[in-house]
Amino acid sequence: MNTKEQYCKYSLIAIILVLGVILFTKFTPFFTGILGALTIYLLVRKQMIYLIEKKHFKQGLAAALMIGEAILCFLVPISLVVWLLINKLQNLNLDTHAYITSIKHIADLIQEKTGYNVLNSDNLSTITSSLPALGRFLAGNITNFSINIFTMLFVLFFMLIDRKKMETYLYELLPFTQKNKKSVIAEINMIVKSNAIGIPLLAVVQGVVSMIGYFIFGVPNPFLFGFLSCFATIIPIIGVALMWFPLVIYLLLVGHWGFAIGLFAYSIIITSHVDNLGRFILQKKLANTHPLITIFGVFIGLSLFGFMGIIFGPLILSIFLLCVNIFKLEYLEGKK
Template identity: 35%
Template sequence: MSFNEKQISGVVIKQIALLAIILILVALICFNLALFIPSVLGAITIYVVCRKYNFYLQEEKKWKPWASSLALMFASLIIIILPLYFIGDLLIDKLGNAQAYMAKFNVFIDKIHDFVYSKTKIDILSKENMTKVKAFAGRFSTTALSGTFNTLTVVISMYFILYFMFEKPRMFERILASAAPLKRSNVSMIGEKMRKLIMANAIGIPVVALGQGIVALIGYFIFGAPSPILLFALTAVASMVPIVGAAIVYVPICIFMIAEGQTGHGIGLGAYCLIIVGVTDNLLRFTLLKKLEDIHPLNTVFGIILGMNLFGFMGLVFGPIFISLTLLLIQVYRNEFSEDDTPELQLPDKDQELETKIDLII
């Protein structure tokens, strides 16, 4: 092999240099405008949700761009943002007084632990674990309090960005499509996949959460649970967590009520939540979420954790979208640059049996 054949192509060197410059500039922009990243994600989320209505108003109903933009912004504020902000603000208001909250929370935890230990002799929480639980609750309340003003800033800047997206939607989409250094088929796939993911996370999951929270709130009032409004907000947030969901909230409450001597009310609330709230969860998931994108539970769990750390309370919606987008870009990279002709692994439908074995070649 000659020396010239070992040399790196000048075209490759130029590509690498240009990519390095682009990455450095993007990193600088993101670092210095990190405050507005949640706003951009929120604007994109609402744009996707309201996209077809915006085109309908501007192109079919012949509304002025500013009129359709303001109308959809106001509608999204009432239907999407205010319910989420109400739950977040309620939690922050209740948990904001850290000293008073922690005193009540410590009594709550100790009461449940002592009751379970006296009945079962099972030490569900050792002293070390109880200390960790109490410390985590204190950190969460402090973080929630510090995120109050950030959420308002995110919402205001989000609608500022959203207005310019709504005003000239065709131009906005052409700019995005032309800026993406990908094949047209992959750009279309990203657009369609992101639309489904955003609809599932921004509409499906919050609707399921609010539905369970409202149904549980009725039970909390009926059976005299302490602080029913706070429990409503906690139940709505907890219902976003797959598998365990709202049980994280109502099971300890039922045990606490029984330990306080309200045995009938505690058992009644447990039965109500187990049956009615459980049926509500299954009904909404098998009707609404089935029509939207099917999101893996681990995606939701880690997305919520990531989103809360990065974006605060609004991360409950943005976190799962962020992880889904990352996985989607990995798939796009494979489609764009991989020379492997092996077809993608297609999993069988849930209602079908796996008739043939699949050999995974490593």
Template identity: 30%
Template sequence: MRDKLERRSFILLLIAVSIAFGFILEPFWGAIFWACAVTVIFSPLQRWMLTKIGDRPNIAALLTLFILLAIVVIPVILLTSAFVSEGVQFYQRVEAGEIDPRAIVQRLRDAFPWFDQLLVELGVDTSNLRERISQALVSASQFLARETLTIGQNTFSFLISLALMLYLTFFLLRDGNALIKLIIQALPLGDEREKALFNKFAEVTRATVKGNLVVAIVQGALGGIIFWILAIPGPLLWGVIMAFLSLIPAVGAAIIWFPVSLYLFATGDWISATVLIAYGAIVIGLADNLLRPILVGRDTKLPDYVVLFSTIGGIALFGINGFVIGPLVAALFMATWQIFMKDFSGEP
């Protein structure tokens, strides 16, 4: 009886201490998550280096970290700096009246008179539509400016998180296999189930980051290039926004380039509008269909509707980190139920 009481008391203490430790680490969850994700992605490179330089895990992890800095971290910092600068300039142009959202809306309504009739048939009140759309555009520009200014003001916090992520990544690269074995030994879920879940975590993380992020970068870059060629203001700004929207399935970069092409039609610039629509549909649109199967692979891809809801839900709950966390939680959810059906229900 006493042994049972002691065991239960210890389990309660273990849970309480684990929860308290989780709260202590809460400010650093973003850095910890990305350290784990980066480790999963770059661990094959680290293992390859071990085969070339021998059993020197410290040197292999350090070299991998330097490569990560050169090809990922430094370019992202430079791009973020340029994005912040261009976002602030765009907001200042709206405030100064150089870009007038109301004039843009009026030109669209003048060019496409059938649009008002369509809204009436759909039961939408068009009496103050122009003002509402204009206010929405102004609010969006103000939100964008606030976010970019926040990024600039929180540079120190960002650098601290980045340093912590890189610091933890070094140790995860060096000691990752030992840590996984220790976790498998500690968790009371069954070694085979834990290995299956760890494999699913690595599989989905690689697929989501390597696939979705690369596709988003490509689509954003293609969109920014065509905006620059067509002399559309803020090509870098809109390119980054298109890259971000490309992370959301069934939405993509078209939510930016298609309205812009309509505006070009409305202003009489038929050549630029036609080029933008053709380029968006053929080049930007096909980039996803061509690259994603190659980078992600058919075996790791979740159903499209699961990816859509998990990505949007993840972003709503966790911010930008949610585009990875959402599909990851969905994949672990499905993997856990598959294990349950196999081990406890007798279902294949």
């Protein structure tokens, strides 16, 4: 390669890197939608191929059907859950005096047991000053969620329409041998599908099991806390304990010792084991991913991609380890 060719090659690489960084930073607000489109694409890809190759549907019609399926299976359930939550919150008995009395009673109990005054002026000032920021955060997230839903459906449609061209182009770009390309693609498919199916399924199962315990042991608004327990399962290691442990403390503080001990035992013996058993079954059925990859992957993914990080965090970590293994086999041990 002469000097001119080297200049052209490295100049092109530099341009690609600079423009890539610029585009990456500007596309950051849309990452959740793009990753959501990729997730749904991998889930419906075989159905798309079946409709086109077996049933001879046109690309546009098949893509429209897959978009409809995504809306029915993804957007409608989420909208229904949000509506139920809002409806539940609206139907709560908003007796301000009663709530203030209860909060004051709990604060007095905490001060009596620990000597710490929860309702001192500094704490109240901190809570008051944080409320506007919390409101802006929620409003921003609702707006961001709506934009990413539109982005997801828009990107998904064109991914389905140009399926063959996109897959061929990306396949050729992968810097691996033919055998390793297949391994990487299989890993991506396996982890995305297992997390996209397994995590929501585990969340629903554990949320329902938790809600049953809340009903049995007299927790106020068990439906609301059961719903929140579904989301708590996303957080590795701690998971649904973020919900049931404070509720146990609350029952102790209000003097319901029997209910508190019962909820604690129920959560340790039943709720936790349902989670462990469910993860074990799903790992064997969908993807035999090491638990540490899932745990650290979720932590990394949530900080990088937000909610979609629960799927793509473990994926990134798994692909990294797979690439390290490929390098070891091909260049350190000389195995092709």
